[in-house]
Amino acid sequence: MKFATWNVNSLAVRLPQLLDWLAANPVDALVLQETKLTDDKFPTLEIGEAGYQVQWFGQKTYNGVALLSKVAARDVVKNITGYADEQARLIAGTVATAAGDVRVIGGYFPNGQALDSDKFVYKMAWLDGLRAWLATELKTHDKLVLMGDFNIAPEDRDCYDPAAFVGQTHTSPQERAHFQALIDLGLTDAYRMFEQPPKSYSWWDYRMLGFQKNKGLRIDHILVSAGLKPLVTACTIDRQMRKLPKPSDHAPVIVTLGD
Numbered sequence: 722m723k724f725a726t727w728n729v730n731s732l733a734v735r736l737p738q739l740l741d742w743l744a745a746n747p748v749d750a751l752v753l754q755e756t757k758l759t760d761d762k763f764p765t766l767e768i769g770e771a772g773y774q775v776q777w778f779g780q781k782t783y784n785g786v787a788l789l790s791k792v793a794a795r796d797v798v799k800n801i802t803g804y805a806d807e808q809a810r811l812i813a814g815t816v817a818t819a820a821g822d823v824r825v826i827g828g829y830f831p832n833g834q835a836l837d838s839d840k841f842v843y844k845m846a847w848l849d850g851l852r853a854w855l856a857t858e859l860k861t862h863d864k865l866v867l868m869g870d871f872n873i874a875p876e877d878r879d880c881y882d883p884a885a886f887v888g889q890t891h892t893s894p895q896e897r898a899h900f901q902a903l904i905d906l907g908l909t910d911a912y913r914m915f916e917q918p919p920k921s922y923s924w925w926d927y928r929m930l931g932f933q934k935n936k937g938l939r940i941d942h943i944l945v946s947a948g949l950k951p952l953v954t955a956c957t958i959d960r961q962m963r964k965l966p967k968p969s970d971h972a973p974v975i976v977t978l979g980d
Contacts, residue, residue, distance in 0.1 A: 722818050722952070722978045723747075726827060726868035726941055727962075728754040728924075728971035732785070735969055736764055742962060742973065743771050749791050750816050752827025754870045754971075756785030763787070780809040786827050786869075790816045794825065802857075804850030811851075815862070820952060820978065824862035826855075828869035833890035841890065844872075848899040856906055863948035867908060870924075870971060871942050875900045875910070879939035881920065891938060908944040911956040911976045923958050924971045931970075932963050943976045952978040 725748045729735040732753065743751070751773075756763070760779040768775045768789060777787040778799040786809060788794055794814025800806050813826040828851070831844035859865060873896045877883040886892040904910065912921075922937025931937065945953055955977040963972045 722749050724866050725751045725973050725975040727973040728870040730755045730969040732756040732758055740771050749818055750825045751789045752868050753787040754829035756787055758785055778809045778812050784809045786812045786829055788812045788814050788827055792817050801850045801854045824865040826867045830872045832872050852902050865946040867944040872940050873900045874938045874940055881936045907947050909950050911943045911945050911953050927970055941974045954979050
């Protein structure tokens with residue numbers, strides 16, 4: 722059983738790469754971020770032909786999320802219940818698997834832009850709303866996975882140059898405290914359950930040979946509930962997709978679970 726997350730940074734551009742990746746990586750569920758498509762433009766036909774059911778929540782030019790699964794997701798929720806938001810940033814659904822029903826939540830967390838900006842205030846409020854809603858979800862769903870582009874590097878080892886990011890978003894104490902608050906709900910960072918290579922990142926800037934010099938951040942995460950944690954056998958970052966021509970600036974992250 723496998724779940725994955727990928728910020729595709731424009732599904733219209735990356736659709737052929739997505740279809741090739743799905744053919745080589747038949748995951749049970751995949752959440753996408755930054756699809757950047759209105760709902761009427763979503764490629765349901767192509768994804769269906771690839772063998773996946775899909776739920777999507779789009780927005781023109783920006784944001785946009787989707788949930789792909791081998792079997793149709795149930796009880797689908799779009800955006801955080803109880804938090805008013807005009808941006809398409811979250812999608813959730815219950816997916817039947819060999820290990821039973823799993824609540825799959827995919828999120829595109831706000832970037833925050835700068836610590837003294839309105840966008841950072843929005844990020845903090847969004848994270849507050851997410852945590853409050855997630856606490857209720859965990860009471861209902863013993864097996865839950867929260868995946869997506871968190872736009873948070875939780876530790877210094879998740880950033881290629883921590884000193885350069887002091888006073889900036891993604892590594893601030895406020896954002897890291899929010900990440901820890903999610904962990905404190907009873908979730909576990911699946912990637913950190915295993916020994917991983919040093920300087921392992923999931924995002925690299927397009928500029929200044931960011932990928933070639935491995936100047937990256939680990940900001941794409943998979944958090945698993947206590948009901949799923951004993952089943953986790955591996956968690957990896959697929960750097961190969963970042964090596965393709967015209968890639969997303971993010972790489973897929975995959976968690977493997979035993980039945």
